[in-house]
Each structure stands twice: as structure tokens, then as C-alpha cells.
Amino acid sequence: xxxxxxxxxxxxxxxxxxxxxxxxxxxxxxxxxxxxxxxxxxxxxxxxxxxxxxxxxxxxxxxxxxxxxxxxxxxxxxxxxxxxxxxxxxxxxxxxxxxxxxxxxxxxxxxxxxxxxxxxxxxxxxxxxxxxxxxxxxxxxxxxxxxxxxxxxxxx
Amino acid sequence: xxxxxxxxxxxxxxxxxxxxxxxxxxxxxxxxxxxxxxxxxxxxxxxxxxxxxxxxxxxxxxxxxxxxxxxxxxxxxxxxxxxxxxxxxxxxxxxxxxxxxxxxxxxxxxxxxxxxxxxxxxxxxxxxxxxxxxxxxxxxxxxxxxxxxxxxxxxx
DNA sequence: TCAATCTATTTCAAGCATAAAATTTCTTGC
DNA sequence: GCAAGAAATTTTATGCTTGAAATAGATTGA
Numbered sequence: 225x226x227x228x229x230x231x232x233x234x235x236x237x238x239x240x241x242x243x244x245x246x247x248x249x250x251x252x253x254x255x256x257x258x259x260x261x262x263x264x265x266x267x268x269x270x271x272x273x274x275x276x277x278x279x280x281x282x283x284x285x286x287x288x289x290x291x292x293x294x295x296x297x298x299x300x301x302x303x304x305x306x307x308x309x310x311x312x313x314x315x316x317x318x319x320x321x322x323x324x325x326x327x328x329x330x331x332x333x334x335x336x337x338x339x340x341x342x343x344x345x346x347x348x349x350x351x352x353x354x355x356x357x358x359x360x361x362x363x364x365x366x367x368x369x370x371x372x373x374x375x376x377x378x379x380x
Numbered sequence: 381x382x383x384x385x386x387x388x389x390x391x392x393x394x395x396x397x398x399x400x401x402x403x404x405x406x407x408x409x410x411x412x413x414x415x416x417x418x419x420x421x422x423x424x425x426x427x428x429x430x431x432x433x434x435x436x437x438x439x440x441x442x443x444x445x446x447x448x449x450x451x452x453x454x455x456x457x458x459x460x461x462x463x464x465x466x467x468x469x470x471x472x473x474x475x476x477x478x479x480x481x482x483x484x485x486x487x488x489x490x491x492x493x494x495x496x497x498x499x500x501x502x503x504x505x506x507x508x509x510x511x512x513x514x515x516x517x518x519x520x521x522x523x524x525x526x527x528x529x530x531x532x533x534x535x536x
Numbered sequence: 537t538c539a540a541t542c543t544a545t546t547t548c549a550a551g552c553a554t555a556a557a558a559t560t561t562c563t564t565g566c
Numbered sequence: 567g568c569a570a571g572a573a574a575t576t577t578t579a580t581g582c583t584t585g586a587a588a589t590a591g592a593t594t595g596a
Contacts, residue, residue, distance in 0.1 A: 235506070247406070249527045270582060296584090298545065299583080302545070302546055322591080322592075323592085324543065324591045357391075364520075372408070418584095442575095455576070457575095478573095481574055
């Protein structure tokens with residue numbers, strides 16, 4: 225008889241409490257990932273996210289495509305790509321027919337750096353979400369779908 | 381027969397994909413909350429979090445207590461409390477026996493501003509998590525507990 | 537043509553976040 | 567009393583993030 229909540233508590237309070245737990249789990253995992261990226265690789269999550277997008281499109285992405293994929297502002301991407309470029313991990317190449325736009329690509333150094341980061345990232349999550357077996361992953365996924373659906377979000 | 385994943389896919393990849401969905405749901409909800417706080421109340425999430433902590437302790441909190449509760453850095457809290465103070469929502473009062481520390485309290489204006497924000501915040505979440513009924517809330521909560529437990533996190 | 541408009545990107549100002557260094561004030565041990 | 571260390575906070579440097587303004591280049595329609 226799983227009844228872990230007082231029936232007297234309004235549903236809105238229960239949803240609020242769930243959100244706070246949700247946030248707590250999320251931010252502790254994310255904080256740990258940021259810490260490891262920093263300590264073990266001298267990198268950051270925003271950089272990882274941009275590299276991840278670039279890795280999926282070897283032909284390059286325009287600045288606006290990156291910001292669209294990651295759902296962040298244009299100005300934000302400018303800064304991150306600047307720093308990636310300074311570090312030799314990305315480069316901007318001209319688009320033939322359009323002098324406004326540029327394609328951003330990972331350099332070979334960027335590709336191998338990302339491969340290393342991605343492998344570590346997957347292993348970290350495997351470790352941190354290790355408490356979840358196949359059935360729980362399915363159940364969790366369905367709940368998340370329910371939320372996203374209700375939010376009226378489209379996929380990428 | 382819910383079998384939404386290929387059995388061939390390694391568990392680590394499933395966990396990674398779950399994390400990405402988790403992040404997506406979380407960040408779209410959070411982005412919407414930030415947007416509404418900004419557009420409807422001219423406020424921000426960090427301010428709301430600090431005010432929320434202060435509201436729970438009417439006798440005041442030391443700077444280090446705030447940063448401990450919210451798990452953010454000391455320097456971060458300095459800036460947020462500075463701005464809250466400039467806006468007349470919080471104030472620093474001296475601690476009798478210790479000239480190093482100060483207690484931060486909500487002003488009456490801060491209290492009523494927070495009450496309004498908190499009510500809106502709860503209603504927003506109720507709306508955004510409206511797809512989840514009591515049973516789903518319980519199931520979700522247990523999954524989150526499983527994650528947090530595996531992470532070895534203590535409660536606040 | 538060429539002016540109006542649209543598109544792609546960068547720049548700017550402000551706030552948030554961190555870790556590390558600096559400052560000020562207590563506390564402790566002699 | 568006082569020097570050494572600990573504690574509370576602020577400051578600093580750097581990076582991330584946004585929305586809004588600015589810049590530069592393309593497109594379109596009279």
C-alpha cells in the first residue's frame with residue numbers, strides 16, 4: 225500500500241515538492257559533471273555542449289544553427305566559439321555564397337578532445353544513474369515524456 | 381508489452397539518453413519560470429531562491445548560512461543580497477557578538493513581494509506539471525529518491 | 537538602381553556563478 | 567597581552583547567459 229503523501233495536501237503542493245526534488249537531483253548531478261570536466265579536463269559544460277553539436281555535423285554549423293540546437297542566445301554562442309577557437313578546438317570557415325555567415329567546425333584536435341570528453345561523460349552518467357535498471361529507465365522516460373508533452377514542446 | 385528500447389543498446393547509452401531527456405524537461409520548465417519571473421515580476425530565480433531561504437528564517441540568516449542552504453558560493457550570495465538590499469527587499473543587521481558576520485532579513489516589502497512570487501511560482505508549477513496525478517507523483521518521487529540515494533546526497 | 541527590409545552575427549550592459557585571494561574580526565594557546 | 571590560526575565576508579578575475587542595440591551583408595520591390 226504505497227501511500228507516501230498525506231491526502232490532505234493539495235496536489236499543487238505535491239507538485240511543487242516534486243519539482244524541488246527534481247531540481248535537487250538534476251543540479252547535484254550537473255554540478256558533479258561540471259566539477260569533473262573542470263578538474264579532469266580543464267573544460268566546461270557549455271563548451272562540451274557546443275562541441276557535441278559540432279561533432280554531430282562534420283560539415284559545420286552556422287552560429288545561428290548552434291544557438292538554435294542548444295536553445296541559447298546568439299551572443300552566447302559567439303563567446304563560447306571564440307574561446308574554443310582560441311584553444312584550437314574549433315574554427316570558423318567562410319560560407320561561399322554568403323559573407324554574413326560562417327560555418328563553425330571542430331578541428332582534428334577538437335574532434336579527438338570531444339571523443340575523450342564524450343566517453344568520460346557517458347561513463348559518469350552511467351555511474352551516477354547506476355541505480356536505475358532497464359525497467360526504471362523506461363518508467364522514468366515515460367514520466368518525462370508526459371511532462372514534455374504537457375508542456376507542448378517539440379523535439380529538436 | 382512496453383518495450384521502448386532496443387535490447388541491443390547498452391545500458392550506459394540508455395542512461396545517457398534518459399539524462400538528456402531529463403535535462404530537457406528541467407531546462408524548459410526552468411526557462412519558462414525565469415521568463416515569467418522576469419516579465420511579470422521583474423525578478424529572477426536566484427533572487428527568488430534567496431528570498432525563499434530568508435522567508436523560512438524570519439530571524440535572519442548569515443551570508444554563509446544562505447550559501448550553505450542554497451549550495452552556492454559565498455561571493456555569489458554577496459552580489460544577490462546586495463541587489464536585494466538596493467531594491468529594499470532585504471537588509472543586513474549586525475550580529476551582537478560578532479562584528480564579522482551579519483544577519484540578512486527580508487524587509488516587510490521583501491516579505492510581501494516574496495509571498496506574491498511564491499504563490500505564482502506554485503501555481504506555475506502546478507500548471508506545468510499538471511500532467512502528473514498523485515500516482516505518477518509518487519512514482520516519480522521514488523525514482524528521484526533512488527537517484528539521490530545512489531548519489532550519496534544528504535538532505536538539507 | 538537603390539531604398540527598405542530582412543538576416544546573420546557581434547557587441548554591450550547587466551546579472552549570475554565559481555574559485556582563489558584579500559580583508560577584517562574572532563579565538564586560542566601561551 | 568599577543569601572535570598564530572581560524573572564521574565570515576568581500577573582492578577579483580574569468581566565464582556563462584540574456585535581451586537589446588549595433589553592424590554588415592543579402593534580398594526584394596518599385
